[in-house]
Amino acid sequence: MISLEHVTRHYGDRVAVDDLSVEIAAGELAVLVGPSGCGKTTTLRMINRLVEPTSGTIRVGGRDTRELPVTELRRSIGYVIQQGGLLPHLTVAENVATVPRLLRWDRARTRARVEELLELVGLPPAEYASRLPRALSGGERQRVGVARALGADPPVLLMDEPFSALDPITRLRLQGELLRVQSLVRKTIVVVTHDIDEALRLGDRVVLMRTGGRIAQVATPGTLLAHPASDFVAGFLGGDRTLRRLALVPLRSAELRPADGAAAVERVEAAASLRDALEAVLRSPDGRAAVVDGDRVLGVADAEVIRRAAATG
Amino acid sequence: MILTIPSFALFGLLTILLGIGNPAVELGLALYALLPVIRNTRAGLGSVDPAVVDAARAMGMGPAQVLWRVELPLALPVIVAGLRQATVMVVAIATVGATVGANDLGQPLLEGIRGDDRDAIFAGALLVGLLGVGADATLAALERGLSRSRG
């Protein structure tokens, strides 16, 4: 859906992005992550041509982005920035209607779309449509930002540090919301963040960049944690990456010990992750936890089971 | 509000009370200058960090000491900025005073227009320009010095 081919961007003598190539599939949520100054935001902004590449080609939906007039390109790509970037003089409904209006949708269609989107991001239109941005909390603003980006139902969504300005609890909730919305709309989404936890949580794939505008590794979160390609990647992931990876591996993939009839004190759902299972095992006095699917006991997990599942998964 | 009233009108009215000549114009200029000075003094005092005032009070300063030793010194750059605005304005408006008989640099300008005497106009304009720019530059330097010494 989006392909960057040998894309380079210079600012004077400084190289912000250096010969970067990556493919992002339709319906995929890709996260660009890296330390500040690694060129991740520049990369994102080149996709909707807020920054022009110095060299290289970017295609969206197979078409070179330079073929379209720049305003037309941008209207077909949703864009979300930190703190929402809402227009302070317009109401929530008017903000969400911005792109449909630019595209000259008729009034009824625009209104229906605005209400649909506000519902989608969990802001009841009756309550929120006529409010002004300054009467919203940070989390609500960010939701409006997402609704606005989806305004004209663009196939692609770009998000620049969408949750960075929020408190940790709101951030976690909105990350969950984004995944929920994505499961409903299936857009091609590119998120930029400096927060590796956010990247691992959101991304179908993670593009880890390093200073100098180069790619350090492109992989799924599981692979990234299990097989960091370099010391830089391992360092960026942090010392507890083995523990973190447990959260990404489903318990279903583990080979359980048979239930021997002795009632285990702790129970854990089969749908949970290895991390939840480990938690239950550590909490249990005998180091064993029953793995259940509703009322049915599937087997028993202990430290060894989890270790082996983590090594193979 | 007072700044909305045209200077020629205000000077005219004051002339009725104080007669033609300098006193009417001086009173008028004082009225005009009042506003920027008051406004900036208020803004300057209002912008002093409340934590600093708190600290001063906690150290045992009385209200007068807080004002003299803490608030006024900290507000000084803003107050001087107000004085500067007022000065520049007064230098400019004073020339209008010549229309109601004040003896100032407005005289050569008015006489120049009445007698179609270009030299008088250029001389008057040049001098009043120098006076205005000079006053502005002097107070600007003072303002900069004050705000620099206070970080």
Add this chain to the structure above:
Amino acid sequence: MSGGRRPGTLRLALTPFAVGTGLLVLYLWVHTADVPPEEASVLSAGFLGTRVAQHVELTVTSFLIAAAIALPLGVAAARSGRALRVPLLLAANLGQAVPSIALLALVFTVTGFTFRTTVIALVVYAVLPILRNTLAGLQGVDPDAVEAARGMGMSPVQVLARVEVPLASPVILAGLRTALVLVVGTATLGNFVGGGGLGDVIESGLTASGLEPASRIVVVGAVLVAALALTADWMLGLVERAVVPATWEER
């Protein structure tokens, strides 16, 4: 001079009453007094009406020309680099310090004793606050809002018209208000270089009979000018109210 503060509701509501009452008192005062014949010619409806009309004409003409010059120039300056912006701002600030009489006199040396002289001087004067505030207003617009608007695919013109100008409008309007009040006041001096206007009334009062000014005429002229200035300020205050919704103004 007058800052970017929005006029208070109380002030907007009271101004028409204050101006109306002032004019009424003035009218009664003049009409109930014995007016000597040499003053009567100046205080006649015909003479005063002409001067008010001249004053309004001077003001409106100069203000509109100044706005037509300064608004686009302010936009251009906001778009340009520092190389153009800094000298423009410096000129705007310095120009404000040039006395109105000096400016009138200097223009007079070029165009002589005409209506045009006054208009030119007034335009030069009024351009400065409008230019300065347009520039400051546009530069004060939250870059995130502009960024978001561009990112959504607005063209540069759309970004200007739908985002930047609405957001900068309180500051721009404050500049227009300052300029208008300045023009009404400075137009009072237009009579010295052939512009006529209400300055003519005040001056004929001051120079009527030797040393003693004809108080009545001076008062009438001064009150009429003040009423005009307050009305002009009030009208733009109303425009500001209408254009800038109280709801999104900061703080």
